[in-house]
Amino acid sequence: MLQPPLLAALALLAAGPAIAQEKTMTETARAERSAPHPYVGMWVTENGHIRHELLPNGRYDEQRGNRRSAYQGRYSVTGSHIDYVDDTGFSADGEFVSLDVLHHGGMVFRRER
Structure with missing residues (x-):
């Protein structure tokens, strides 16, 4: 045994x-x-007023006009949908309509190359 x-x-x-x-x-x-997902990088409105950087670590940093880091927080991407939660708790979302175009908050962002 x-x-x-x-x-x-x-x-x-x-x-x-x-x-x-x-x-x-x-x-x-x-x-x-x-x-990293394919959307990591800098996204900019057509007038250049808002610059939205999606970082590979799941964080974002948004510049508005001359105000650097106006908003910062975390984001998650599921398919072509993005959800944001800034560091104050405010949340928003958006949709990537292609690898170079993001619709978010009633605005159109284009990937900066």
Whole structure:
């Protein structure tokens, strides 16, 4: 009859490949979540008054006229939809209509190249 520690060791050896596969899947999922989406970068209104930078770390920084960092906060992108929450708690959203055009707050932003 096998002793409990030996049974536990055999069970761990048998589960080894499954544990390794689960770890790899978790690391892959984490990498996919941390990979920047295609909308990271600077977005600007046609008149240049508002400059909206989407940072790869999920934060944004918005300049209005000469006022740098007028609004800052976090954002999340799901498909072509973006949700913003600024550091004061105000929330807003927008829609990317292409890789170079963002509709947000009744305004049209274009990607700065």
